[in-house]
Amino acid sequence: MDNITDKTASALLGKKVSGSDKYDPSLLVAVPRFENRERYGIDNKNLPFGGFDVWHAYEFSVMTENSLPVTRVMKLKYNCDSNFIVESKSLKLYLNSFNMSRFGKNIKECLSICKTFIEKDLSEKLQTKVEVNFLEYESRRVDIFSEFKNVMDFVDESELRITQFKESPELLSVTEGEPKEHYLMFDSLRSNCRVTHQPDFGDVFIYYKSSKVIECASLVKYLVSFRSEYHFHEECCEMIYKRLYDLLDEDDELFVCALYTRRGGIDICPARWSDGVNIEDVEPLLDLTAFARNGIKQ
Numbered sequence: 698m699d700n701i702t703d704k705t706a707s708a709l710l711g712k713k714v715s716g717s718d719k720y721d722p723s724l725l726v727a728v729p730r731f732e733n734r735e736r737y738g739i740d741n742k743n744l745p746f747g748g749f750d751v752w753h754a755y756e757f758s759v760m761t762e763n764s765l766p767v768t769r770v771m772k773l774k775y776n777c778d779s780n781f782i783v784e785s786k787s788l789k790l791y792l793n794s795f796n797m798s799r800f801g802k803n804i805k806e807c808l809s810i811c812k813t814f815i816e817k818d819l820s821e822k823l824q825t826k827v828e829v830n831f832l833e834y835e836s837r838r839v840d841i842f843s844e845f846k847n848v849m850d851f852v853d854e855s856e857l858r859i860t861q862f863k864e865s866p867e868l869l870s871v872t873e874g875e876p877k878e879h880y881l882m883f884d885s886l887r888s889n890c891r892v893t894h895q896p897d898f899g900d901v902f903i904y905y906k907s908s909k910v911i912e913c914a915s916l917v918k919y920l921v922s923f924r925s926e927y928h929f930h931e932e933c934c935e936m937i938y939k940r941l942y943d944l945l946d947e948d949d950e951l952f953v954c955a956l957y958t959r960r961g962g963i964d965i966c967p968a969r970w971s972d973g974v975n976i977e978d979v980e981p982l983l984d985l986t987a988f989a990r991n992g993i994k995q
Contacts, residue, residue, distance in 0.1 A: 717794040722818040724794060726787035730780060733932045737939050741780075745942055746951075748777040748969035750931055752788070756962035757831070759795040761807045769808065769831040773815070777969060779825035782931055789961050791818070845882040845902050851913040859918055862925040866940040870915040876908045883920050886955065891927040899930070899957035901937065904974070907949035911941065930957050934967040942971070950974050 717724065731741045739745065757771040771792070792815075801807030812829050819827040861868065881903045889896050901920060905911070919940070923933060934955040942951055954968040 717790070718797045719794060720798040720814070721794040722791065722814075722822075724787055724791040725818060725822045726784040727781035727822050727824075728784050728929075730782060730931070733928065734935065737936055739935060739939055744778060746777070746935075746938055746969040746971060748967065749774050750777060750782065751966040751968070752783075752963060753832075753959070753966070754788075754792055754963050755959060757792055757795070757811075759807060759811055760797070760799045761801050761803060762799050763802075764799060765804070767804050767807050771815075771829065772832055773819065773827055773829045775819070775823060775825050775827045777931075777935075777967070779823050781823045781825070782929065783819060783823060785929075785961075785963060785965070789963060792963075844880040845904075846880060848881045848883050848913050848916055852917055853914075857914060857917065859921050861918070861922045863922060864926050864936060865919065865922040866943075868915055868918040868922060869940060869944055870912045871909045871944050872912060874908055874910045876906070877910075878904070878906045879911070880904050881913070881916070883917065886920055886923060886933075888923045888930075888933050889925070889927045891929060891932075894927060895960075897930060897957050897960065899955050902952075902954040902956070903937075903941070904952040905941065905945060905950060907945050909945055909949070911944065930955060930965040931967045934969055938969040948973075 734741050752773045754771040754773070756768065758766060758768040760766055795811060800810040808831050812831070815829045816827055819829075883901045883903075886899045886901050887896055903916075920937070923937075926933070928936070934953055937955070938951065938953040941953065945951060950971055950973045952968070952970040952974050954966065956966050957964055
């Protein structure tokens with residue numbers, strides 16, 4: 698199953714690759730989304746969500762024409778309706794190929810040239826619009842996702858019996874209630890890379906507005922069931938969204954965001970949401986949350 702996805706993603710993952718000492722867009726690898734979506738009943742041509750994938754590269758480094766080093770946090774974003782995602786190791790190798798490259802007469806010009814190259818290369822490779830920006834460490838600190846409460850606060854830990862560690866939607870249960878907004882987070886998500894089988898850790902933020910109530914103990918058990926799953930970050934986010942979406946009513950609001958800790962200097966923060974969710978303030982929150990999640994003081 699998923700032969701195309703695994704074969705494509707394995708081009709670089711799990712292999713010794715020397716990379717390049719000069720700018721090299723040929724290092725980028727695109728991985729198709731459709732196979733995993735088909736497996737979980739997500740129609741690639743009629744997605745039940747909107748959303749985007751946000752990546753933060755904390756160690757992007759390049760040089761000006763006079764060899765002055767320039768290091769910034771780089772953010773890239775593309776929509777979840779793209780047919781491809783970028784394979785993470787190929788992105789690392791590609792960004793590292795800028796390390797000894799020289800562009801521009803000054804820092805501002807250097808970063809502008811890099812932005813143009815990276816947006817062009819990734820947009821062509823992924824066949825979608827990719828936006829790139831460089832973030833400053835002086836970002837204003839805010840009360841990040843202050844409304845979200847840890848789902849464990851609503852669970853009797855002594856009563857939990859967790860036995861399933863492969864994604865198990867049958868663990869989820871709902872009850873009927875009054876229409877209400879729910880803001881929940883779980884800080885112990887673990888899944889594993891589908892190719893290298895290395896563990897990935899993160900936080901999940903879930904908002905939903907519904908007359909149905911997802912029982913918190915069942916939600917914890919379900920999220921823990923990812924512990925021995927082997928999927929990319931974007932796939933896990935979409936799987937969680939789809940399972941919850943199937944439990945709620947058609948007109949209910951739902952937002953799921955998975956913020957993974959960085960590995961190799963890069964993190965991935967996929968977010969998916971339903972029609973009706975006011976998403977205008979989410980993107981800056983993703984940036985700031987990612988900084989906090991990865992231990993950067995602002």
